[in-house]
Amino acid sequence: MSVRVRFAPSPTGGLHLGGVRTVLYNYLFAKHHGGEFVLRIEDTDQTRFVPGAEEYIFNCLKWCGLEPDESPVHGGPYGPYRQSERKEMYRSYAETLVTRGFAYYAFDTREELEKMREELKTDENPSPQYDHRARKNMRNSLNLTDDEVKELLEKNIPHVIRIKMPENDVVSFTDMIRGEVSFQTGLVDDKVLLKADGMPTYHLAVVVDDYLMKITHAFRGEEWLPSAPVHLLLWKYLGWEASMPQWAHLPLILGPSGKLSKRDGAKYGFPVFAMNWTDPKTNELTEGFFEKGFLPEAFINLLAVLGWNDGTEKELYSMDELIADFDIKRVHSAGAKFDYEKAKWFNHEWIKKLNVEHLKLKVKEVLASAGIETTDEAKLEKIIELVKDRCTLLPDFVQQAGFFFKAPVTLELDAVKPKWNEEKKQFFTEYIKQLNGIGNWELGEIESAFKELATAKNIKPGELQLPMRVMLVGGKFGPAVFQIAEIIGKEETVKRVEYALSLL
């Protein structure tokens, strides 16, 4: 049987680091086994609908290179892939469960539920559940007579269907990451399966759809572990136990203080979403890795090794290598704190690693958005090669490569002034003359003229190089000075030196 996995986001907002990692592990597992990766939209909560969120998710996955094989936009044989479009099929499964005695109708109103919680609430039990004890005193088909239930149903009185958790049983299963996990059914509440509006809750939808879509392995965040017994029981009650997927609950990604939230991002200055997301209601922007200047290769890489390793010292993986080496059993069971410094290191490594051709377009874009037009392709390529070791994030190219195309507006003259004197000024005045005389404008000529003149003037060349750099670059950074001069050309070099001299 071929491997089929799924990622099932609810389109309610930005796509979190942890979400992308869940997609990634699903994707890697599927591809490693030559299986399919399906994306299903879990939009059963109509009150939380957020326009644009679904399209946003697809954009993120595309940028990450994690394209689904089946999805609402990619199609596939098990559609529809949007749960809201599957609404009609859930009710009959829920009713089957009622018929079999594994679930029941509950007619309690919001107010009645609140009242029950209020009454049962104590210091020892701050959040009472609708469980096997509570259900005995509520308005549901367990307590009502058949006729009463029938009447309520016929009158279309709003109701939900709840699972009837066994009072005293143990449900256990083997998690691919954690091993044997077990739960006392009496401590789990009677989760709503079908809501009053006819939509299923996650609990019903996930098992019905996983069954219908022939999902073989179900990987999801650790936050689902406590409701796993409900899902296990549903598979059993529906008579599908034999086709139940294997489960793996992935560890959480934590922020500097506890669970990683988008607030952490704003607070500590790092992105937490794959791409920028603006909440349409509040207009609040949460930064994304894409806009921050991360390469998808690096983003995927850093996420992959946040909670997984192959047992070797290897840390840099391409997607193909990940597919080849990934093993869900080697995923850690403990949560991992996200470290932005290390994330940046990964990006730096990937910038160094990727060839110029691969980087060119992205660098062009980043320069363009800083108002720097690059038309000379050969020149751009040469420059990227020269400066990429110095760039951690894509926008770093603006500082590191920008001055090749545009003379610096402000010069860091404070770095020069303290040791500046008349001799040095004369040196540069004469150097300009020599520069103008160079016929073959290339590195060797520019450099030897500089050094010979310095020797003649009895000044150490080293003492002149920093001023020269500041004149051309604007600050104390960048590749070798004469290389810069060679690339920007004679005219521009002379111009920049003259301008700087006028300020000194």
Add this chain to the structure above:
RNA sequence: GCCGCGUUGGUCAAGGGGUUAAGACGCCUCCCUUUCACGGAGGAAUCACGGGUUCGAAUCCCGUACGUGGUACCA
């Protein structure tokens, strides 16, 4: 509160009865370089605690503490 899951340097982590307890990020020192990086060589820093089991425990068991998640007609 109750339930689940977890706990190796600041962070990511290897190791799963006998190791000088890998490696990476970050930090520090030095070399290279009269810029900034890259690269290279070093350094500081870890098995949450308490009991067992065992000749021997970071590794196995039990407690405790702490962290984290759940406890919704949200996913």
